[in-house]
Amino acid sequence: QVQLQESGPGLVKPSETLSLTCTVSGGSISSYYWSWIRQPPGKGLEWIGYIYYSGSTKYNPSLKSRVTISVDTSKNQFSLKLSSVTAADSAVYYCARCGGDCYSDGMDVWGQGTTVIVSS
Amino acid sequence: SYELTQPPSVSVSPGQTASITCSGDKLGHKYAYWYQQKPGQSPVLVIYQDNKRPSGIPERFSGSNSGNTATLTISGTQAMDEADYYCQAWDSSTARFGGGTKLTVL
Numbered sequence: 271q272v273q274l275q276e277s278g279p280g281l282v283k284p285s286e287t288l289s290l291t292c293t294v295s296g297g298s299i300s301s302y303y304w305s306w307i308r309q310p311p312g313k314g315l316e317w318i319g320y321i322y323y324s325g326s327t328k329y330n331p332s333l334k335s336r337v338t339i340s341v342d343t344s345k346n347q348f349s350l351k352l353s354s355v356t357a358a359d360s361a362v363y364y365c366a367r368c369g370g371d372c373y374s375d376g377m378d379v380w381g382q383g384t385t386v387i388v389s390s
Numbered sequence: 391s392y393e394l395t396q397p398p399s400v401s402v403s404p405g406q407t408a409s410i411t412c413s414g415d416k417l418g419h420k421y422a423y424w425y426q427q428k429p430g431q432s433p434v435l436v437i438y439q440d441n442k443r444p445s446g447i448p449e450r451f452s453g454s455n456s457g458n459t460a461t462l463t464i465s466g467t468q469a470m471d472e473a474d475y476y477c478q479a480w481d482s483s484t485a486r487f488g489g490g491t492k493l494t495v496l
Contacts, residue, residue, distance in 0.1 A: 305485070307433075315425075315433065315476055317485035328483050331391070364432060369444075373480050376423040376438035383432055 272297035274365050274381035282359075282388050288352040292365030292381060299323050299346045303368035305377055306339060306350045308361040316361075320372055321348055355388045362386075392481035394488035401494045408464040410491045412477030415458060422460035423478040424453060426471075427490075433476065437462060469495050 278290035292304065306318040319329035321339045329337045333352070341348040352359060362383040369375030394414045402408035412422060422440050425433040435444050437453035440460065450465045460479075464471055472495045477488040 307485075314490045315478075315487040317478075317487065320485075330484055369435075369438065372485075373483075374421060374439060376435045376444075376478075377425075377433075378435045378438075378444055380432040380434070 272367065272379050274367065274379060276363060276365050276381045276384040278384060278386070280385055280387060282355055282386060283390050284356055284388055285354055288350070288355050288359060288386055288388070290350045290363055290365075290384065290386070292348050292350075294346045294348075294367075299341065299343055299348065302370070303372040304339075304341070304348045305366045305368065305372070307364045307366055307377070308359075309364070309383075310358075310361040318350065318352075318363075320368065357388050360386060360388045392479075392484070392486050394477055394479060394486055396475075396477060396488040396491045398489070399492045399494065401496060402464075402467045404469060404495055405466055408467045408471070408493055408495075410462045410464075410475050410477075410493065412460040412462070412488050413458055414460075414479060414486075417458050417460055417479060418456045420455075420479045420481065422453065422455045424451075424460075424462045425476045425478065426473045427476065428473045436475075464493075467493075467495055471495060 300323045305320040336353045338351040364383045365381045366377040367379040369378040424437040427433040440455040441453040
């Protein structure tokens with residue numbers, strides 16, 4: 271079955287750019303929407319944005335000015351870049367797949383999450 | 391921005407029925423989704439399109455959505471159902487999550 275694995279630095283300095291990659295295994299990245307979601311310590315879930323395998327994107331308006339999500343179909347990976355980070359961006363970052371159509375099928379496969387701490 | 395409101399906590403006795411609500415403006419006009427998250431684990435989709443269960447989710451999980459409120463119902467609640475539950479809906483192409491409800495089975 272499809273599995274997702276997040277990877278990237280666990281520590282990022284304030285004002286720098288957070289970069290994470292999600293590798294899709296056990297299936298193709300094609301024909302699906304792929305999301306990033308984060309969860310600050312002890313808090314709830316916040317959707318960051320999604321990318322369709324073709325490259326079209328949607329971002330949370332609250333983060334839109336700082337977020338870029340991209341896809342590399344040849345590597346079966348998609349990536350997140352969040353610029354100008356502050357301590358408020360410290361969180362567990364999850365990647366997830368939408369079942370088919372993001373607007374009707376829900377996020378049915380999730381990665382295990384990766385913790386990112388923003389600190390000097 | 392669109393807000394989804396959940397009670398912070400719900401308690402239920404084993405074997406009884408637990409109901410967790412999620413409120414939002416005209417939520418019944420949108421699809422509601424529910425995710426279960428156990429401590430230290432990733433969220434798991436338990437309900438999509440208001441009332442559909444993904445493969446592998448027990449039949450005791452059900453959902454409804456009407457008016458301004460979506461409800462997740464767990465019938466015959468088991469100890470293993472103790473977790474945080476999050477509702478989610480799409481508004482203006484943005485995924486919104488509720489604040490989460492901690493379900494305690496005692």
